[in-house]
Amino acid sequence: RDQNKMDHVAISRLEQLCPFPYDLLSKHVVKYPNAELVWAQEEPLNSGAWTYVAPRIRTLMNNTKHEGKAAKPATRLPTASPATGNKKQHIQQEHNLLSQALLGQIIKPSDVVGGVPIWT
Numbered sequence: 001r002d003q004n005k006m007d008h009v010a011i012s013r014l015e016q017l018c019p020f021p022y023d024l025l026s027k028h029v030v031k032y033p034n035a036e037l038v039w040a041q042e043e044p045l046n047s048g049a050w051t052y053v054a055p056r057i058r059t060l061m062n063n064t065k066h067e068g069k070a071a072k073p074a075t076r077l078p079t080a081s082p083a084t085g086n087k088k089q090h091i092q093q094e095h096n097l098l099s100q101a102l103l104g105q106i107i108k109p110s111d112v113v114g115g116v117p118i119w120t
Contacts (some may be wrong), residue, residue, distance in 0.1 A: 001102065001115050010035065010101055017049055020056045029064050037061065037071040040101035042094075046078040074101035 001009050013019060029037065039057065041048040044111045050073045059069045076093050084090045095117045099107045102119075109117030 003113065004102070004119055006102055017052060020053070022056070022060055025057070026060055026064060029060060029066060033064075036104075037072050038101050038104075039067070039071050040074040040097065042076070042097065044076040044079045045073060047082055048075065050075060059113060060078070072104075076079040 001011065010028070010032060013023070014025065029035075037057065039050055039053060041050055043049075054071065054073070061067065061071065063070055074097060076097060084093065093107055095112075096106045098117060099105065099119060100107070105117055110120045113120040
């Protein structure tokens with residue numbers, strides 16, 4: 001985020017999912033009433049926490065000024081395996097995940113500096 005000068009992006013991290021931390025997450029959601037909420041997870045769409053948190057985030061958003069808005073997932077594509085087994089493919093998937101989470105779409109980085117993708 002810093003290296004790409006994305007000061008308009010706020011990042012929150014959840015340490016606990018069960019019981020779902022409605023109170024903690026709502027503090028962040030209320031702070032940014034016009035924000036688009038993206039759930040980013042390194043696991044594929046058919047793994048990880050997305051299927052658990054999606055209805056809970058929807059409930060939270062319906063009880064705030066985000067009513068009617070839905071969170072979007074930024075994940076790896078669905079797959080039977082949690083890892084590719086190929087380092088080059090893994091790095092490409094990581095860059096795709098980051099661009100999907102930060103830019104809203106998959107965009108190939110123009111450069112990679114110190115392992116961090118740079119989008120211009």
